Amino acid sequence: MVKKGEESIVLELRNVEKHYHMGDNVVRAVDGISIKVKKGEFIAIMGPSGSGKSTAMNLVGSLDVPTQGHIFLDGEDISKFDESNLAQVRGKKIGFIFQSFNLIPNLTARENVMLPMMFQGLELDEREKVAGDLLKLVNLEDRMNHYPGELSGGQRQRVAIARALANDPDVILADEPTGNLDTKTGEIVLEFLDKLNKQGKTIIMVTHDPHLAQEHAQIVYWLKDGKVEKITRKKK
């Protein structure tokens, strides 16, 4: 589990609401969620489709700002940030892993991993070095110069993991990371997430699969109709 009982909170959602306007109707996709994520935790946000899970992920990943409530990332209230500040913050502090990998097709594996560092203004040789190290970490050192189209699904997701780690973020946000993978490849990806968690990274996984959530996460937030229905903790 977490190294010593470290209590620092990396991410906090405080009474967060997100409303969408559909014609005259207001859809409360997220309707008052409060979540606290401590450093080094592995948490899962669980829920069927329509539960507000995706919206919650966008808010947690600071891809979007809440209609109401506050989101604190590393103690900083980002709920009122403008788009560019938000981009800088998430580029530095959050690493994304998407269900559909979302690699840039025109760039090689290594260039994909280098991209987040470019947006943070790192020098080329440093980016190359870090990208090389990270691809080694996910056992893809012999696929560095391959384009995403030349890689298998599992390999692509590992490139995405390496990319998520590029700026050494505090939080890894994985959105259905195994959704597009077969069971065996999915396991390998999850093993990586576990490994990263053991090394001290905070992992937030969004999934609809209760087994996956319960097996890997220490805390599972069950969402329903935009609210947290229940919170379960792994016994140990």
Add this chain to the structure above:
Amino acid sequence: MISDYFSIAFKNLKHRGIRSWLTLLGIFIGVMAVVALMSLGSGLKLAVSSQFGVSATELITVQAGGLSYGPPGSYVANPLTIDDLETIQKISSVKQAIRRNMDSGKLEYNNHLIFGYAASVPSGEDRKFLYEQLELETIEGRLLKDGDSGKVVLGYNFYANKVGLEKPVLVGKKVLIQDEEFEVVGIADKQGSLIYDNIVLMNEADMKNLFNYGDVVDIISVQPRDKNNLDKTKEDIEKVLRDKRDVEIGKEDFQVSTPESSLAQINKILNGIQIFIAIVASISILVGAIGIVNTMTTSVLERRREIGIMKAIGATNFQIFIQFFIEASLLGLIGGFLGALCGASIGFVGTMGINAWIGAQVQPAISFWLIFFSLLGSFLLGGLAGILPALDAAKQNPVEAIRE
């Protein structure tokens, strides 16, 4: 940092392959036309000017005929005569006026027959005057003297074997002109003019016998008293000839031209052509720019997801803007580069062609600045065309863009 955007932009353009190339086409054609025109146009001007350069700048030329530019000696309705010459010689602002005749005829040598121009050389003081004005010198043999009968001086191209006789004509050889035998006594120095380098010069008496033109005068070359006031003398001649030949202003059947006015007329025509080509080139460039706007707009739509990903992993709006802006600029730059390359080649080959044709030695006017500004221009134009699509790209909402 900026180089990273360039390298990614370059990859993206490469990835889109044929579509990128097609987008470049407009800018390519436009820049090619402009560069070719500029490098060739100056060459063309120089070439045409060099044809006039052979006649001394302070000479006024009087020819029969209206505004047409027929070659000297071609048929005109109301030719100039000795009478006209004498009238001009009496004008007070005229220092000297000499008669010159040119006629086309056949020449045989080395069992080859060619057609070309013969020009008369007057005698006495007039001869001296003509030689001085034309700065005529020989590279072989001597110039014609008074009393030289049955003798000719040939233009440089006879010596250089460029007139189609398959063999250089040397001093001392005999040539048949209009079936009469003439001895070559000299070869004129290279003049850089198609007419003068191919000419046969003979004394007036020989010329008159050969072509039997009687009192008709093809050209009257006039030296004004005040060489800084050519236009005054030109007006005097025009006035006197109008009265004598009984024609109204604007309906002259003769033409009085200073080298300056001839040059101006040639330049006017060349400028017209240049302006026309420049307009076509501008339209092409404009179409090219619209092509870039179109391609980039499509590209933004196609890559919404990619934009969303880039934003998710930390790209700011400005960084996205720069990425697309540079892609558009690069499209312009590559088009401009290829266009400048082709245009310069056309200018170079074209100028060489002009040189070979008229025997001039004009340098292609391909300057560093011409290339520099056409590249800079196409780069900026591409960027300009890319501004709106790039702003559009920067505005994409990451959440919506990724979901697609």
